[in-house]
Amino acid sequence: GLVWTEPGGEGCYVCSCSFFLPKGPSLWYKSYPIAQGSRQSPIDIISTQAMFDPSLKPLNISYGSDSSLGISNNGHSVMVDFKDIDDKTGEQSISGGPLENPYRLKQFHFHWGTSQKSGSEHIINGKSFPCELHLVHWNAKKYTTFGEAVAAPDGLAVIGVFLEVGEEHTSMNRLTDAFYMVKFKGTKAEFRSFNPSTLLPPSKKYWTYAGSLTTPPLHESVTWIVLKEAVFLAVMPSLMCLQMEKFRSLLFTTEEDEKIPMVNNFRPPQPLKGRVIRASFKLEGTMEVI
Numbered sequence: 319g320l321v322w323t324e325p326g327g328e329g330c331y332v333c334s335c336s337f338f339l340p341k342g343p344s345l346w347y348k349s350y351p352i353a354q355g356s357r358q359s360p361i362d363i364i365s366t367q368a369m370f371d372p373s374l375k376p377l378n379i380s381y382g383s384d385s386s387l388g389i390s391n392n393g394h395s396v397m398v399d400f401k402d403i404d405d406k407t408g409e410q411s412i413s414g415g416p417l418e419n420p421y422r423l424k425q426f427h428f429h430w431g432t433s434q435k436s437g438s439e440h441i442i443n444g445k446s447f448p449c450e451l452h453l454v455h456w457n458a459k460k461y462t463t464f465g466e467a468v469a470a471p472d473g474l475a476v477i478g479v480f481l482e483v484g485e486e487h488t489s490m491n492r493l494t495d496a497f498y499m500v501k502f503k504g505t506k507a508e509f510r511s512f513n514p515s516t517l518l519p520p521s522k523k524y525w526t527y528a529g530s531l532t533t534p535p536l537h538e539s540v541t542w543i544v545l546k547e548a549v550f551l552a553v554m555p556s557l558m559c560l561q562m563e564k565f566r567s568l569l570f571t572t573e574e575d576e577k578i579p580m581v582n583n584f585r586p587p588q589p590l591k592g593r594v595i596r597a598s599f600k601l602e603g604t605m606e607v608i
Contacts, residue, residue: 337533338394338570343585350534357538358588359529360439360478363595368525371596377522377543378414379477381423383513385410389496390506394533394583396497396568397427398509402464412455412475415543416526416596421455421475424464426514428452429532429584430565434483439532439584440544442480447548448562449481450584451517468531473539479518483562484550489516494564502573519547523599532585546599 337346347353385401400410400423413420430449431437438450455475456467467473492512499507523546530538551561568580 338583346534346536350536352530352536352538353534355530355536355538356591357528357530357593358536358591359532359540359542360441360585360587361527361529361590361593361595362441362444362587363525363544365443365525365597365601368595368597368601370600371598374416374526374596374598375414376598377412377477377524379412379515379518379522380409381513381515382409383511385423386510386512386514387508388506389493389500389509391500391503391568391580393503393570394580395427395429396500396565396580397425398493398512398514399425412477412543415524415598416541417475418472419457419459422458423514424454424456426451426453426517428481428565430562430581431584432566432581434562436582437584438480439587440478440480440542441587447480448483449551449565451479451481451549453477453479453514468539469537470539472541473537474531475541475543477518477524478542478544480545480548481551482548487517487549487551487561489513490551490561493517494561497564497568501567502569502571503575504572517549519545519549521545521547523547523597525595525597527593527595529593 387399387401389396389398402424410423411420428449428451429437429439434448436446438447440450453476456464457470457473461467461470461473496507496509499505525544525546527542529540529542530536531540566579566581570578570580
């Protein structure tokens, strides 16, 4: 679910909590016909059907720790946003992989469920993960603003990272420890000097395909880069910090509303409709793009 702002709008979020209340995603097509389009996301990645493409470059991720600004609850996820400046240094950007230009980091946010059985948007061979991190980047070389890029076919590049439960993730503690400040929809707090590369797995092997935003307006503007390796979060009862529970303590609702826990804020997988998923790595016995 990408957070979309009106072009030129500071935080004019189009999405609201009602998108994820019962029957939500199944009815989006009524207001957003593109919901039934040809490159919608997320998808179920069947690893044996992904094509190994030797022409795909390694992913080059250069994130620093000096440009995170704030953390907020926008009514459908928790989000950390970044200084959106053209610093010419290439910091806070990704390049290589399937991308022709560098894409600049704008924000990251998460999707999660009520239990460990589901929560991710993308699924692998039918398997869901408890949580999925989305790092949203835009093609600042080609477009003037994020608002312009969000509607363009090559406007956005999003890295998807699966979060699995297991050992404690220390960098995630700094993030989840800030959630109490943004419990309610519409709340925000300062959140500086956070380096998002600490949330990435060691291996940068990936799948890539042409897709869309996963929340309305569902623009088909995203080059998806889904990392194969998951990152682990803590859920062991012996740990004081049950990191996944801190996600589930957030609310879809404002302080004045009746409380609705922010859970299951994910869209189900969409039909592939003939798209090819390319892999940067070779599985034994998989097909190769010629």
